[in-house]
Amino acid sequence: MIRTAIIIGSTRPNRNGEAVARWVFDIARKRADAEFELVDLRDFNLPLLDEPVPPAMGQYSKDHTKAWSAKIDSFDAFVFVTPEYNHSTSGALKNALDFIYKEWNNKSAGFVSYGSAGGARAVEQLRLIMAELQIADVRAQVMLSLFTDFENMSVFKPDPRHEKSVNTMLDQVIEWGKALKSLRIG
Ligand SMILES: Cc1cc2nc3c(=O)[nH]c(=O)nc-3n(C[C@H](O)[C@H](O)[C@H](O)COP(=O)(O)O)c2cc1C
Numbered sequence: 001m002i003r004t005a006i007i008i009g010s011t012r013p014n015r016n017g018e019a020v021a022r023w024v025f026d027i028a029r030k031r032a033d034a035e036f037e038l039v040d041l042r043d044f045n046l047p048l049l050d051e052p053v054p055p056a057m058g059q060y061s062k063d064h065t066k067a068w069s070a071k072i073d074s075f076d077a078f079v080f081v082t083p084e085y086n087h088s089t090s091g092a093l094k095n096a097l098d099f100i101y102k103e104w105n106n107k108s109a110g111f112v113s114y115g116s117a118g119g120a121r122a123v124e125q126l127r128l129i130m131a132e133l134q135i136a137d138v139r140a141q142v143m144l145s146l147f148t149d150f151e152n153m154s155v156f157k158p159d160p161r162h163e164k165s166v167n168t169m170l171d172q173v174i175e176w177g178k179a180l181k182s183l184r185i186g
Contacts, residue, residue, distance in 0.1 A: 002076035002177045004028070004170075005039045009082040009093035016114060019156040020144065021081040024112050027166045034077070034174045041092050044068050049098050056101040065099055072103040077177030078135070079170070084115030084122035097129060105134040106183045108176035110169040111141045114150075118143025136180060138172035140165065 006025050010017030021038060028036040046064055053059040060066050082089045097104070109130060113119025120143055130137040142165045146153045149162070 001033075001035050002174060002181060003035045003037065003074060004077040004079060004173065004177065005037055005072070005075040006079045007039045007081060007093070007096075008041060009080055010090050011042050011092040014154070015083070016146075016150065016154065016156060017081055017083055020112060020114055023156065023158060024079060024081060024142075024166055027163055028079075028170055031167075031170065031174075034170075034177070037075075039071060041096050044071070044096070046092075046096055046099055049095060051099070054101075055099060058102055060100075068096065069100045069103050072100060075107065076181050077107055077173050078104075078109040079112060079173060080109060080126060081112045082114075082119060082122050082126060084113060084117070084119040087121040088125045089122045093126075094129070097133060101133065106136075106180045108136045108138060108173050108180055110138045110173040112144070112166070112169070113141065114144035114146060116146050118145055136176050138169060138176060140169040140172050142166050142169055 006021055008017050008021040025036060025038050044067060046068060051061060051065055060069055082093060111123045113123045123141055127137050142162055144158060149158045151157055
């Protein structure tokens, strides 16, 4: 059974991201083909990257880096729940991605985004970052509109049709996650 993290990519007070990620988690946990865990960046309290050696060298000196490394290392696949800030993902998520390296490699990922244009621009940027982290990002993605999937842009009321797209995205993430596991073991 592969382990999939659903990562909340926003840390600000009053974030919409937590409700979105909990909704994804509730859909995911009905499935029997993978294990799922919600991972909240807030719980790791990462500062701006403060490791003296580039993360790809794997020489972590700080306890917060070691805790983040151990958590991400325990997964085979990821779902990034991302806001769109100035046409990109959040600084908090980019920083968390930058902090470690090999823990991301040869694993799969999918995206759930939200914003005025469904967060599409944030995901396009994340896809470029995935290549450098050697994460295989799947085609299917879930785009939620601040105008039609939230009341007053703050109370999450997703259109029911999105549940199907969450499962389509998870199908791809899980299949690729299983396939890539053999690369890491072999
Ligand atoms: C710093 C900042 C920049 C933003 N820039 C965009 C943007 O470029 N495009 C967009 O659709 N929404 C933008 N928004 C609106 C966010 O999509 C919206 O506030 C969303 O709820 C943010 O996610 P969060 O509540 O989980 O932090 C921005 C919000 C913030 C705080």
